[in-house]
Amino acid sequence: MKQAVLISPGRLEVVDAPLPEVGAGQALVAVLAAGICGSDLHMFKEGSIGGIALADAGGPLVPGHECMGRVERVGAGADPGLVGRRVFIEPAINCGQCRWCLAGKPNVCPHHTFLGLPGQGGCLAQYIVHPTRLCEPLPDDVSDDAGVLLEPLAIAVHSLDRLAVAAGSAVAVLGAGPIGLVHTMLLARDATAPLIVTDVLDYRLELARRLGATHVLNPRREDVPAAVAQITGGDGADFVFECAGQPETFEQMVRIAAPAGRVGVLGIHGDDRLPFTHSQARRKGLDVLMIRRANLTFGRALTRLRDEHLPADLLATHHWPLEKCQQAFETAAAYRDGVVKGIIRPWE
Ligand SMILES: [Zn+2]
Ligand SMILES: [Zn+2]
Incomplete structure (x- = not known):
């Protein structure tokens, strides 16, 4: 072979x-x-x-x-x-x-x-x-491509479990690569709003919008913390998913989170460090959760894929x-x- x-x-x-x-x-x-x-x-x-x-x-x-x-x-x-x-x-x-x-x-x-x-x-x-x-x-109605995408989708199902996202909450997804986009797809179906997605690549932001993001931000043009504050009436995002693995997004994830918010870290940076401003995270009493792959969530990912026509x-x-x-x-x-x-x- x-x-x-x-x-x-x-x-x-x-x-x-x-x-x-x-x-x-x-x-x-x-x-x-x-x-x-x-x-x-x-x-x-x-x-x-x-x-x-x-x-x-x-x-x-x-x-x-x-x-x-x-x-x-x-x-x-x-x-x-x-x-x-x-x-x-x-x-x-x-x-x-x-x-x-x-x-x-x-x-x-x-x-x-x-x-x-x-x-x-x-x-x-x-x-x-x-x-x-x-x-x-x-099942026969699941394409080969969707079968492959069940892996990242199962990670997102697990990630949403960990953060226990509540419908109606303000959510931000930092990074619109496949992991950020599968989160976006599920969060849009879970009726979170506003659903803010960031990325430096406009074509990925366009896809995020098609998948249900209510706001998209490109940090090359926009000040992400200021924009999130404005969109959320000054509160910040109740739930933040860091899916880019960049020093900038590790910092943003605590700056844009609302007090008592929850942050899930999925991105991986090459230097194996997670730097963010301690006082920002501490004063807000944030839960910063490290998300480890999928966890017995493939079956639910498959069910959501089919039932919700993702x-x-x-x-x-x-x-x-x-x-x-x-x-x-x-x-x-x-x-x-x-x-x-x-x-x-x-x-x-
Ligand atoms: Zn992978
Ligand atoms: Zn074991």
């Missing part, structure tokens, strides 16, 4: 690899569509993400963790009914035994592995093997075959050509 490997920062290659062995409880999945995530781009550009380095892989790394595919075969003890079915993949392989897994918090399992990080091959490949317990059947496909702006992965990553990393979510199709 073919797979993409990250040889060194900035350099992907497509290579031949043996078909992976299917163990007990596992499925061999033909990957039909795989998304390029911001975290893949950190690894591509900087050779590390959140303190985990490409060098830790001890050799070339197959990137990618957002994907869907078709089950080709299952190993011993796995449900043979899955064979032939389209599935989406929960990329975090938790241990299932530790106190956090048992307490319903597998997203913080200390013993987990994750697709596309050192220790676990990623999904930019024609096939992966994956535990069948983490392969969820996809236009997730709008985010999947670009498609490339596996051979073009270098071009795909370069385009996504440079925000070229109006790209939002780039999708690799390993069989095209």
